[in-house]
Amino acid sequence: MSPEHSAPKPSDSDRRTRAGLIYGLAAYGLWGIMPIYFKWLQAVPAIDIVAHRIIWSLLVLGLLAWIGKAFTQIRSAIAHRKTLALLLLTSVLIGINWLLYVYAINSGHILAGSLGYYLNPLANILLGRFILKERLTKVQWAAVAIAGVGIAVLAAGALGTLWISLTLCFSFATYGLLRKIAHVESLPGLAIETAILFPLALGWLLMGGAESRPMFGTSGTETGLLMAAGVVSTVPLLCFTAAARRLRYATVGMLQFIAPTLQFLLAVAVFHEPFTTAHGIAFGCIWIALILYVGAMARGRRRPLAVQDS
Structure with missing residues (x-):
C-alpha cells in the first residue's frame, strides 16, 4: 500500500484518550x-476491613513501586510541598470513602451506595465545568439534566x-479532582496516600479492632480474603487515577455510571434488595443521558478529549 493510502497514525492525544478509556x-x-x-467479609466490622485494605494495599503498592x-x-x-499537602487531603477523602462504602454494603444498603456513585x-461533570473550565455542549448539558431528574x-x-449517598459522592468527586491536579502519577500518589493512612490502620488492628477479633481473621478463608484486600483495593484505584489524568473530567464522570449500574444489578438480582418504580425511572433517565452524552462526544471528535498532565 502506498504511503498516501496508508491509514493515518493515531496522534498522542488519541492514544492518550484510548488508554484513558481502557483504564476507566x-x-x-x-x-x-x-x-x-x-459480602464475603460481612462478619468483619467495616472499619477493620478498611484497616486491612490499607495495610495490604501498601505492601502491594510497595512491590509495584519496586x-x-x-x-x-x-x-x-x-x-514537593504542594503535592504532599494535596495527598494528605486525598488520603483523608479516600479513607472516608472506603469506610462508608464497606459500611453501606455490609449493612444492607448497596442501593444507597449505588445512588452515591450515580x-x-x-x-464530576460540574466540577470539570466550573473548576477545570471544561466546556459542555447543549446536548451534554441536556444529558446532565436528564440524569439529574433520574437521580x-x-x-x-x-x-x-x-x-450515605451524598458523602460517598462528594468524598470521591473531590478526591478525583484533587488527584487530577496533583503533580504525581497514579502509583506514586496512591502509595503515598496509603502510607499516610498506614500507621492509623496498623494501630487500630493492634489494639484489637472494633470487636477485639483476631487481627488476621477467625479462619483461613477470612484471613485470605483480608489479605486479598490489597489487590482488590489497589488495582481499580490505580486504573481510576490513570484514567482521570488522561481524560476530560466530564468524560470520567459519564464512565462512572458503569459501576453503580452493576451494583444495582447485584443488589437486586443477587442480594435481593427491592427494585422499585423509582429505580426503573432512574435507570431509564440515566442511560438516556449516557447515550446522549457519548453520542455528543463522538460527534465532537474535533474537540480534544484528552488532557495534558498538570
Missing part, C-alpha cells in the same frame, strides 16, 4: 462487582440513607 472501563467494571467481595522503579517519583512528590458522575427520583425515595 477497567476501574468501574471492577468497582461494579466489588460488593461480592465485601518493579516499576517508582521510588524516585515517590521521593519527588514528598519533597450522583458522583454529575458532581432526584431515586433520592426522593431514599431520604433515610441519602447521607
Whole structure:
C-alpha cells in the first residue's frame, strides 16, 4: 500500500484518550462487582476491613513501586510541598470513602451506595465545568439534566440513607479532582496516600479492632480474603487515577455510571434488595443521558478529549 493510502497514525492525544478509556472501563467494571467481595467479609466490622485494605494495599503498592522503579517519583512528590499537602487531603477523602462504602454494603444498603456513585458522575461533570473550565455542549448539558431528574427520583425515595449517598459522592468527586491536579502519577500518589493512612490502620488492628477479633481473621478463608484486600483495593484505584489524568473530567464522570449500574444489578438480582418504580425511572433517565452524552462526544471528535498532565 502506498504511503498516501496508508491509514493515518493515531496522534498522542488519541492514544492518550484510548488508554484513558481502557483504564476507566477497567476501574468501574471492577468497582461494579466489588460488593461480592465485601459480602464475603460481612462478619468483619467495616472499619477493620478498611484497616486491612490499607495495610495490604501498601505492601502491594510497595512491590509495584519496586518493579516499576517508582521510588524516585515517590521521593519527588514528598519533597514537593504542594503535592504532599494535596495527598494528605486525598488520603483523608479516600479513607472516608472506603469506610462508608464497606459500611453501606455490609449493612444492607448497596442501593444507597449505588445512588452515591450515580450522583458522583454529575458532581464530576460540574466540577470539570466550573473548576477545570471544561466546556459542555447543549446536548451534554441536556444529558446532565436528564440524569439529574433520574437521580432526584431515586433520592426522593431514599431520604433515610441519602447521607450515605451524598458523602460517598462528594468524598470521591473531590478526591478525583484533587488527584487530577496533583503533580504525581497514579502509583506514586496512591502509595503515598496509603502510607499516610498506614500507621492509623496498623494501630487500630493492634489494639484489637472494633470487636477485639483476631487481627488476621477467625479462619483461613477470612484471613485470605483480608489479605486479598490489597489487590482488590489497589488495582481499580490505580486504573481510576490513570484514567482521570488522561481524560476530560466530564468524560470520567459519564464512565462512572458503569459501576453503580452493576451494583444495582447485584443488589437486586443477587442480594435481593427491592427494585422499585423509582429505580426503573432512574435507570431509564440515566442511560438516556449516557447515550446522549457519548453520542455528543463522538460527534465532537474535533474537540480534544484528552488532557495534558498538570
